[in-house]
Amino acid sequence: MKTIVVYESKYGSTKKYAEWLADSLACELYERKAIRPEKLREYDTIVYGGGLYAGGVSGIRLLIDNFEALRHKNLVLFTCGLADPTDAENVARIRAGLAKALAPQMLETIKVFHLRGGIDYAKLGPVHKTMMAMLCAMTKKKGYDTLRNEEKEMLDTYGKIVDFTDRATTKPILDYIAGL
Numbered sequence: 001m002k003t004i005v006v007y008e009s010k011y012g013s014t015k016k017y018a019e020w021l022a023d024s025l026a027c028e029l030y031e032r033k034a035i036r037p038e039k040l041r042e043y044d045t046i047v048y049g050g051g052l053y054a055g056g057v058s059g060i061r062l063l064i065d066n067f068e069a070l071r072h073k074n075l076v077l078f079t080c081g082l083a084d085p086t087d088a089e090n091v092a093r094i095r096a097g098l099a100k101a102l103a104p105q106m107l108e109t110i111k112v113f114h115l116r117g118g119i120d121y122a123k124l125g126p127v128h129k130t131m132m133a134m135l136c137a138m139t140k141k142k143g144y145d146t147l148r149n150e151e152k153e154m155l156d157t158y159g160k161i162v163d164f165t166d167r168a169t170t171k172p173i174l175d176y177i178a179g180l
């Protein structure tokens, strides 16, 4: 079975997971911008990973725009975000975001996993820095005691370096692919 891992990563967390997966799977690894969509037809299993930004998955258009050509393949998507994916409410939010971007048929076909990334506020570009500052200011206004754990954690770590990347969390993806 021919497998490929493709990713889009703005600050490196998704890239790290994609590299771990490609290493474990002993398969090819491509950055989304470096691959021609037609090349994906050569593979049986396509793993796509993208960072979460305001509920959207970076580079997800690669799967959407080429779905017709790829729908009979094993399609695996992993998201990489700051929110803890062991929290069911966070997963529900990510899924709701995916449901906005992907047609129901795509969601049925694509096997989805969620991994946890990190953030280094000092490295954010100006637009992302502003977005995070606005999000934190809005969250603060709600009153600390009313916040979800996720929001409290975001305020507590605002401006710092947070890194939740963990190779062990790729295991469910590897197990799923091994079972195909």
Ligand SMILES: Cc1cc2nc3c(=O)[nH]c(=O)nc-3n(C[C@H](O)[C@H](O)[C@H](O)COP(=O)(O)O)c2cc1C
Binding pocket: 008, 009, 010, 011, 012, 013, 014, 015, 050, 051, 052, 053, 054, 055, 056, 058, 080, 081, 082, 083, 116, 117, 118, 119, 124, 127, 128, 129, 131, 132
């Ligand atoms: C502007 C902005 C919006 C973000 N939105 C989300 C989000 O909706 N959900 C989430 O879990 N993480 C969110 N994050 C955190 C990123 O998903 C996290 O930093 C991830 O590790 C990025 O992966 P990458 O560096 O590979 O692109 C956001 C980060 C920024 C800077």
